[in-house]
Amino acid sequence: GAGVSQSPSNKVTEKGKDVELRCDPISGHTALYWYRQSLGQGLEFLIYFQGNSAPDKSGLPSDRFSAERTGGSVSTLTIQRTQQEDSAVYLCASSLRYIEAYSGNTIYFGEGSWLTVV
């Protein structure tokens, strides 16, 4: 597609349930990022994938959070046993490759998946 596509755009779930959020990066982009944005806050890094390399998971807030990227394209962010503090916008972004200085690479965001845990 022309841009980064995320689904669902909105999700309301009950506390304790699992949720899956999907991201389709821009075709040909090898780097994929997940960020979380709480109401009125900046963007919090969660996880980063680059090609076939091991992902950088250092931003995942707890072991309830996990992400996969199959076939180097589509990614799924899974939150198990959701808690109310998980309510946020989950933003996916992609770039042609790992963003490098002087390279002119830029990172493009999807519109986000708005998660509400009740």
Place this chain on the structure above:
Amino acid sequence: GQQLNQSPQSMFIQEGEDVSMNCTSSSIFNTWLWYKQEPGEGPVLLIALYKAGELTSNGRLTAQFGITRKDSFLNISASIPSDVGIYFCAGKETSGSRLTFGEGTQLTVNP
């Protein structure tokens, strides 16, 4: 998680006025990016900076990569109502793979 210090947190200005916002970091960055986010949308890239001292313009927007590599500013000249939104700075340290974002500057432009 780690965040940049972005200021001001919010701005209320009259149409036609110029706007300035900035970000500072305790770490040295080799990339600075400025994004705008409108309600219900993901952030959209405005300007990318890759060299210390670099000054780049995009229409009425101008941004600079500080020579200390620890700061950047964004200026908007002759503001218009459609400039309303949240502006985020983002930077990447010399090592590591992540972009770190500021907390955003909420801009309101009164016609």
